[in-house]
Amino acid sequence: MATVTEAPPTPAPVAPEKKPPRKRGRWTPYLLLLPGLLWLVVFFALPVIYQASTSVQTGSLEEGYKVTWHFATYWDALSQYWPQFVRSVLYAASATVLCLLLGYPLAYLIAFRAGRWRNLIMILVIAPFFTSFLIRTLAWKTILADGGPVVGALDALHVLDVTAFLGWTAGDRVLATPLAVVCGLTYNFLPFMILPLYTSLERIDPRLHEAAGDLYAKPSTTFRKVTFPLSMPGVVSGTLLTFIPASGDYINSDLLGSTDTRMVGNVIQSQFLRILDYPTAAALSFILMAAILAVVTVYIRKSGTEDLV
């Protein structure tokens, strides 16, 4: 029954012992870094240097290529293929926006409303990864096939008239149009949007929602002022994880598009593997890399998430 009201006095902190400088552990961090560094050097740094040198070479397959610091290749590549660059950015951006619009409600649902269904829905989100990327994209060829149920329904609802007017589809076809490519990109990169969104939404303390409601915020205001700002890290990483690979993708355009929907990835692929113009292919790769870096840098600055990420 005894009630002890006073906590026993805590002993005075013991002065920290002087530790001799440890010698053995000094190299441990570097040893731990080594595998990663090796990986980076062999599979990233060396190829980048190799491609950089290829991009300023001249010559031909028969006579061999030499580094002649021929930077004009960059200019030629850009002036010849700028439409494909613009298209890549447009398609990737459209797919990213679509992924965000589709993925955010789903991630929100999983994070806050799914309850015991949470794990099941997560598995369903990840399940497509168990099938090959190619097979899944080919499946879209069947889904969007001419005269198929999807196209038939869209036609009957006059959706195709609108999309054709906007230039997204052609006639009563969906396949081999920009819409098909964007759909393919959206579908393939959706999980890369949902997973980071879910992670950042799930971390939000539900009591913050209660606190906002308690402070006169309607549910919609709570979302605008509390939930969405706090999910910005997820939005930023989700859009980057979608936009970057989508802008370099060529499979979707290859399988679902036509020659009119060629993206820069298609050009690089054919330059490398069919036309065998290595310097142009390398230059295009570098331009794409620089463009993505620039876009991402501006984007991260604008979204002001340095202290959130």
Next chain:
Amino acid sequence: MKTTEETTAGGGDVRLTGISKTYGDFTAVHPLDLTVPEGSFFALLGASGCGKTTTLRMIAGLEEPTAGTVHLGDQDVTALPPYKRPVNTVFQSYALFPHLDIYENVAFGLRRRGIKSVKKQVEEMLELVQLGEQARKKPHQLSGGQQQRVAVARALINHPKVLLLDEPLGALDLKLRRQMQLELKRIQTEVGITFVHVTHDQEEAMTMADCVAVMNAGRVEQLGTPADLYENPRTTFVANFLGTSNFIGAEVDSTSGDDIVLKAGGGKLVLHRARASAPATTGGKILAGVRPEKISLTHADDAGGIPEGRNRITGRITESSFIGVSTQFVVDSPVCPDFEVYVQNVDRDARLVPGAEVVLHWNPAHTFGLDAAQDVDAGVGTAEEEVA
């Protein structure tokens, strides 16, 4: 404070009528009637899981009652969502918005109600909680005590009819908690708003509140001022949860006028009728209780010097611990194996050591009588467990 008139007009009592909450088979709060008078500092006290937080959340609108109504003054708010209730909450872990600075956290409620010029009010409020300097910092840059004050400021700035505090000091260390108790009491006196404070710390409830409702297993055990609850507990739970009590199982021997004479062990004890919360019929059982600090301890050799008319019990000291202002003894007596006695260290009797035969005696007016059909140990240790 501009809106004070609005707040006082129309009566600001919080009235809970038959309110209850069940989750499936589990009843968190049994049908409950409770009125919190306007302007009072009201504490809901109980161990974890007793339903005090659920009750608070039903007032805030964060939890929908299974049955019953919540009135604020004359207004029935039972069906109103939280954002439409003139009530604000200080959350247990503060729930400050991490992406907003202190200024914007405090301004949040005002801005949501469409008030444009918030600067003066926010600055005044930050002054009130002494955080004027920290306005542009983010919550995570502040200490626990400062965050706590931001949470209070963020709620108070809206001049709610009622401020709800959900274990607001639970995350602070002991010293800071004492300091914040006084601070909160000062603020409440200054703004005059009704505070409903949920806590498991009986000392906190007693220091701060004008009125305390002790809750246990989804029911209010007893309601009253801190002194009333302490002096006149009506159940063993209240007697044990608020401080420490000694209980003696006794039989009613006879009644004479205002006194009830009890038979316990071989001796007689007197209990004033007004202090018995259970009916006393001759031959019936009753639990006689007495607080440890009301008891005097006299060595058996000096028993002759004890004045007449006091309740006495004999026993042997089994433990004694010196804690500065007082010495706490545990005495083994035939009627109660571990009788607790706190003796002020004024004139210490060197003979009072473990093993000594002693007489415990106290003024019969300090005896309280409870229904014998309850668990003597109800509420023991629950408060301490939670603090740890």
